[in-house]
Amino acid sequence: MSKMFALCDVNNFYVSCERLFNPALRNRPVIVLSNNDGCAVARSNEAKAIGIKMGAPLHKIQDIVRKHNVQVLSSNYALYGDLSNRFVSVLERSCDQVEQYSIDESFLLYEGFKHTNLIEHNQEIVKTVQQWLGLPICIGLAPSKTLAKIANHYAKSLAVPNGVLELNSRYTVKNALENLPVSEIWGVGRRLSEKLNKVGIHTALQLRNADYKTLQRMFSVNMERTVLELRGKSCIALEDSPPPKKQIVCSRSFSNKTDDLQLIREAIAYHVTRGCETLRKQGSLAKSMTVGIRTNPFSAQDKQYCQSITLSLPEATDHTGVFLKSAMRGLQEIYKKGFLYKKVGIMLNDLSTAEGHQKDFFMSVKSSPELMQAVDSINAKYGKGTAKFALQGFNQKWSMKSERRSKDFTSNWNDIVKVK
Amino acid sequence: MAKVSILTPTNSPLELPIVTSKVPAGFPSPAEEYLGDTLDLNQIMVDNPTATFFARVQGESMTTTIFPDDILVVDRSVSPKHGSVVVAIVNNEFTVKRLNMNDGLTLVSDNPDYEPIRITGEMDLTVWGVVTGISRKL
Numbered sequence: 001m002s003k004m005f006a007l008c009d010v011n012n013f014y015v016s017c018e019r020l021f022n023p024a025l026r027n028r029p030v031i032v033l034s035n036n037d038g039c040a041v042a043r044s045n046e047a048k049a050i051g052i053k054m055g056a057p058l059h060k061i062q063d064i065v066r067k068h069n070v071q072v073l074s075s076n077y078a079l080y081g082d083l084s085n086r087f088v089s090v091l092e093r094s095c096d097q098v099e100q101y102s103i104d105e106s107f108l109l110y111e112g113f114k115h116t117n118l119i120e121h122n123q124e125i126v127k128t129v130q131q132w133l134g135l136p137i138c139i140g141l142a143p144s145k146t147l148a149k150i151a152n153h154y155a156k157s158l159a160v161p162n163g164v165l166e167l168n169s170r171y172t173v174k175n176a177l178e179n180l181p182v183s184e185i186w187g188v189g190r191r192l193s194e195k196l197n198k199v200g201i202h203t204a205l206q207l208r209n210a211d212y213k214t215l216q217r218m219f220s221v222n223m224e225r226t227v228l229e230l231r232g233k234s235c236i237a238l239e240d241s242p243p244p245k246k247q248i249v250c251s252r253s254f255s256n257k258t259d260d261l262q263l264i265r266e267a268i269a270y271h272v273t274r275g276c277e278t279l280r281k282q283g284s285l286a287k288s289m290t291v292g293i294r295t296n297p298f299s300a301q302d303k304q305y306c307q308s309i310t311l312s313l314p315e316a317t318d319h320t321g322v323f324l325k326s327a328m329r330g331l332q333e334i335y336k337k338g339f340l341y342k343k344v345g346i347m348l349n350d351l352s353t354a355e356g357h358q359k360d361f362f363m364s365v366k367s368s369p370e371l372m373q374a375v376d377s378i379n380a381k382y383g384k385g386t387a388k389f390a391l392q393g394f395n396q397k398w399s400m401k402s403e404r405r406s407k408d409f410t411s412n413w414n415d416i417v418k419v420k
Numbered sequence: 421m422a423k424v425s426i427l428t429p430t431n432s433p434l435e436l437p438i439v440t441s442k443v444p445a446g447f448p449s450p451a452e453e454y455l456g457d458t459l460d461l462n463q464i465m466v467d468n469p470t471a472t473f474f475a476r477v478q479g480e481s482m483t484t485t486i487f488p489d490d491i492l493v494v495d496r497s498v499s500p501k502h503g504s505v506v507v508a509i510v511n512n513e514f515t516v517k518r519l520n521m522n523d524g525l526t527l528v529s530d531n532p533d534y535e536p537i538r539i540t541g542e543m544d545l546t547v548w549g550v551v552t553g554i555s556r557k558l
Contacts, residue, residue, distance in 0.1 A: 023512045023513070024512040026512075086470045086471075089470040090470060128497075131471075131496060131497065132468075132470060132471035132496050133470075133471070133496070134496070134548075410473065413474075413491075416474045416475055416476050416491070417473070417476070418475070418476050418478050419514040419515055419516045420477075420478050420479040420481065420513065420514065420515050
């Protein structure tokens with residue numbers, strides 16, 4: 001086998017992170033909530049077993065939560081991010097080609113590992129991640145990314161011993177695909193699976209055996225790729241670094257509805273600041289920005305209002321100050337008194353790379369890269385938000401609900417684990 | 421090489437650049453070539469950053485070696501041996517003790533006022549990590 005992909009995925013990642021620092025969460029149902037404590041986005045196996053579904057809104061599962069004494073936590077991204085980075089570091093020791101696919105999943109590409117027993121090699125990774133980071137993981141091994149995803153799915157659902165499952169021989173691949181609905185295949189969403197079902201393709205095996213030239217006419221080249229990948233021919237390469245974003249969106253709901261313009265200004269300023277940080281990190285400039293505000297569409301008694309405005313800048317920039325000024329002008333245009341606002345956000349558009357951008361001959365925006373560089377390095381050294389524009393305000397009264405957040409065990413000296 | 425910086429005045433749609441140049445003067449520092457790394461305590465305190473976590477001590481069960489408020493450097497990649505100081509989980513709580521592997525498993529406190537904890541069949545003991553260093557300010 002010349003090339004093998006491995007998909008390494010942490011089981012119930014957020015819950016597993018919480019358990020590492022809070023032993024009382026072991027062996028019992030635990031869920032972690034989305035931003036603003038809305039829905040369950042991570043569940044321990046015990047929580048899955050009592051029927052809590054992915055994405056279940058907390059207010060709809062209160063009865064189960066009480067009955068089974070489910071431990072409910074707010075999400076703690078500082079913690080998950082730290083453990084995610086450590087997870088990738090462990091993988092990088094074992095394989096030279098690693099693609100971090102999401103916060104809890106990475107692809108490895110083994111090339112030139114002919115003389116290594118890859119199953120044992122990957123079982124060793126499972127053991128190391130368990131020992132070093134206390135995180136349970138599963139690895140799927142296969143000659144293509146799509147099959148590696150499926151192998152991982154089975155490694156997890158069959159709870160294979162040692163956590164590694166290989167889909168390589170004809171026989172195992174056939175067995176694995178036979179009972180797998182097409183909707184479970186990587187890259188086949190709900191809409192595509194409905195379309196496939198209409199032409200009589202229900203299982204992954206049927207898709208694999210379909211004539212891909214016909215499918216390509218009906219669907220797209222992506223479907224042809226998926227078919228070939230299911231046949232073990234790798235068509236989706238490993239991506240070393242994610243392509244820079246073409247658009248940056250920052251928005252969040254308020255914990256409480258508000259009509260206070262000052263609070264809304266502070267929230268917008270916060271989002272602009274975050275957006276510009278992302279912009280600078282990926283080395284892009286933006287030439288326009290959209291500012292939007294809306295009331296809560298799910299509230300029957302509230303008067304409804306939703307409005308956004310797109311502002312053009314004279315010149316592409318990554319300077320927070322320039323965006324803040326425009327954002328406040330835009331907000332002034334769209335804000336109306338007498339409504340209770342639930343969500344505000346911004347979007348940075350028309351992104352270009354910092355190198356190839358065109359200067360405006362007549363208008364030069366006041367931009368001082370040194371200032372933003374200084375702010376970024378201060379915040380990198382002393383923590384997020386140490387240096388900021390005063391427009392953001394100081395108490396973040398608008399900030400999201402996060403009532404059951406665990407401590408910053410890995411990023412704040414006051415929060416590190418206490419031992420007796 | 422001379423540095424050139426372009427200063428632009430504000431509040432004017434048509435901006436005329438003013439060019440200034442700075443010429444470095446004087447002798448370069450003879451130490452410049454030798455300026456290199458500074459010393460970082462992490463280099464000697466942390467062997468494997470990926471597997472290392474910090475914990476703060478409460479209580480006096482280990483006084484003679486470890487004192488309240490000490491910060492422990494805990495390396496989870498190190499395998500515990502007889503005599504290792506470990507962070508363990510007993511009854512769902514973190515505790516720092518010395519691991520004694522003679523004649524079964526015992527968690528021993530370095531402070532003689534504390535009784536050793538013998539690990540029996542029905543007890544749930546997890547060694548969370550091995551303490552490889554202590555950080556203390558005087």
